Amino acid sequence: MSRNLYHDRRAQWTLYLLFFAALALIPAFVEDAFLLNQFALFGVYGLLAMSISLCWGTGGILNLGQGIAFGLGAYGMAMTMQMQAQDPVTSPIPPFMLNNGLEQLPWFWEAFWSTGGGLFMTLFVPTLFCLLFGGLMFKARVSGPFFAIMSLAMLSAIYTLVLDIQPYTNGANGISPPMPLEVFGSSLDPYSTTAFWLVFGLLAGLTILAKLLTQSKFGQVVQALKNDPERVRFLGYNVALYETLTYTISGFIAAVAGCCFTLLMQYVSPAQFEVGFSITMVIWAGIGGRLSLLGAIIGAFLIQGGQSYLGDSFLNSWMLILGFFFIVVVRFLPKGLAGLLEAALGRLSSRDRKPASATTLHKVGG
Template identity: 80%
Template sequence: MSSNPYHDKRCQWLMYLVFFAGVGLIPVFIDDAFLLNQFALYGVFGLLAVSISLCWGAGGILNLGQGLMFGLSAYGMAMTMQMQSQDPINNPIPPFMLNNGLDHLPWFWSLFSSTGGGIFLTLAVPTLFCLLFGGLMFSARVSGPFFAIISLALLSAVGTLVLDIQPYTNGANGISPPMPLQIFGAPLDPYSTSMFWVVFVCLCGLTVLAKLITQSKFGQIVHALKNDPERVRFLGYNVALYETLIYTLSGFIAAVAGCCFTLIVQYVSPAQFDVAFSITMVIWAGIGGRLSLLGSIIGALLIQGGQSYLGDSFLNSWMLILGLFFIVVVRFLPRGLAGLIESVLGRLRTPEPAAHEASAALTKSGS
């Protein structure tokens, strides 16, 4: 069992190196602006997959409402970008507000007038929300399907609210800032190599951070509490605090994804709060292998890639195909594609575990 290279930390880091080196080479070979923009968008999906894998795979917290953190930060970034194109004196109010009969800038919009403050709020609001909501839920020992359902309901409620308060959010039309984000005096063009690198650095950095955390003592404790939270409590750990932190960390990664999303597509709408999208994230991790961060990223790339290239020819039946695929994976590969690789690598090394068990049996009879 332990001789399986899948469990070898050096092999795991080597795979990360290979993967990210491969992804990092994309701009060297591709200079098509549209494709680079697409790849950057795929990086956003990768980030969301990492966030689900951390929460569900490592922490055992099934979160069907990750779109909430993603959507909140996507809106935050859109507000920041929109405010950049407003003139504080001559033209302080975004046009859609005027169309909706609003004659003053709402207070929470004015907080996004400065770019730095806007980006800070964009990341801080979803993260703080996770901290509060998670703290409330986990200290009441809400877990498993109950937590999943509450997270789903909350997402749905916020999505409806955003749709409903049209003067403030432009309702179903969403917000489409007229210009890319101006940062350090220059625009961050969504079709540029720099945009790709921004997403790449976020994805690579946060995946490595998540990987390190799962390998730390914290990660071990979180893994243990996925097995048996009660036992962990009796060992002296504050289980609710650990659960809240892993959930918050996962929410923060989703928030970073939301920021990047708006930078790339320059548009945000209530579709980002769509329940189906949040469930799709869970399916990425389920198919790729929720226990593996890299597996989940690859799951996201495969499914979204499949949707882009096959979805066009199947159109309405795509969700059906995806659902069927998910059922097959859950039934036959409960640990996803990463689990398949794990068992294949394990089977290549059958002689060693057998020898190990034999020696264990010997020592046992000797004792």
């Protein structure tokens, strides 16, 4: 009896490899540097959607505050790039700090004098935050809508904090590093094919690692506790630990996306911590298919691509259209667009079974 091809692991891996191979060929057909930068930015959104899929779809943890890890990663990269433009002797303090009355570089900026140290802190701080915040929440058995509300509240608090400490973050104006990131003595042009391949290399690599994680024993336990955490707890598993690790890994991926965002845009602001942006990440995953890492990525591509070409036409109505579309998908396609593919392949497999069953009955009757 044939199975639904959608659940076949070989078919899944083949689709993943074909998808990322097709993305790698984009620079060969796109000569416009600005358009190539926009495609790379879609890769950042794909990373965010995939991180939500891992956290929400695999682990059952609805995180409405993914912008925390993303924003911290984006600010860390901006601080690293800003300090590359400063001279320890002649200009040790960024101009916006001088404009806000600071006469000495804040202590938490010191680590960003070193590019390696800055990149380490850029990923370490948001990952550590997720580990501590998630550990406290899940150990107290805060889950479901309660965790979603707590993550949203924490996101709002950090957004307000970043705005208020203007001398250290430049407030609503954000940080605009004057030069691209310099690595190993060479400047990384955000409009180059190198930047594009870097972003999509990270997208492909982290997605494949996340896929392997979901298929491992760890992933099976996480999916089991999503369906029935009490039963998993009675089997002797530390549910809080598995939930915390899933949330932390998802946060790490979002922090990587934040690094890439600043690398491409050369700008970061408190907008990266806005509630609406984090909710949009959930919409990407929900429409594309939260149970599928690849489906979530495609959902981000489709929605952001639609916004790029239709957002100017509909202006503020675009968010209403997107919200309506999300409600329709959640109501009629709970598995998102990936669920359509699953249903279509399921029908094909059922058709294949019918002739086989008829042949078997004919032989038995004969």
